[in-house]
Amino acid sequence: MKKTVFIAILMALTLPMAAQKTENSAGQMPMKRAMSLVPRPNIAPVKSMIPAETALSIDTLDTSDPGIKMVLRSDNTWEYIKNREWIDNDEVYKLSWNHDAAKCYNVKYEDLPFRATLWLADSTTRFYCPYQEKVFSKFGWRKGRQHTGVDLPYPMGTPVGAAFEGKVRFAKRCGGYGNLVIIRHPNGLETFYGHLSKINVTEDQWVSAGEIIGLGGSTGRSTGPHLHFETRYMGYAFDPQWIIDFEKAELKHGVFVLHRKYLTPGSTYVPESEDEEEAIYLSEEEERAEEERIAREMAAAKYHKIRSGDTLSGLAVKYHTTVKAICKLNGITAKTTLRPGRTLRVK
16 A cells, blocks of 8 residues: 555656646646647547546545645545646636626627637546437527527436536526536636536536536426537637537547637637648737638628518529528528518628
């Protein structure tokens, strides 16, 4: 036993640089540091953990990093864990920490960082896939409204596990979400779990990846049992499928570079090929130019309020566009019924 503890202490003192505290107060890692540790195009997907019984913890040791501790197990194994008391004092858990509003951030788009490097999984951070199944309702425009998450078929009463370790910010009923749990993670990411039949956690509670936070249900604006899952950064929603392959139960990357331009309502999926991935490392000047281009496009956008008798083909002629283009801008099909009073983007 003494030999095991001695080895564990020695390893703690020589903790690999990848586990050292290199993030800033917002939970982000500098781009150069991230690139030197994990070249993103070559990083392998991270498999979902399988919750299981673990050996008893017999001791917890400090390491050279105040944010990381080492746990010794009764079966002579060990692992690194985050020091929750130390992380709890981080700015990420002070900014807009609100138990009463699901969407509590008040950050203007122009005040967001150009890009945020989010560490999703490493030697101290596990990942648990909320549910291994094909997404039946994707992120994006749906019937003229923005669907800010993904819907997964989820049997009534099935336990729902947290995707990552974090602290519960919101746990109560909330309008169309029904019973909703929101977890804020150390990297600043928030995950939403909606339509639950039961909530098993309380606000300000720390949870581990895979820990049961509630049961699947159909509360709120729901037509049947399913799980509504969202990923948000500083209040801005982005497609969870950018980071999670739900069919394979895999995290696509251990580190994810989230660009500000991807947080606009009309944003598209991040390119996956290695050649296209080079766009991630655009200089700030190039990124500003790209954002200005997008801003010009948005400023030139045109909208039409539907009146009785309007048709998609008629609108296409009137605004010198095509039915296909209008459908793509609004997330509808050529067979969608145009209801008077609804606003469509036509350019």
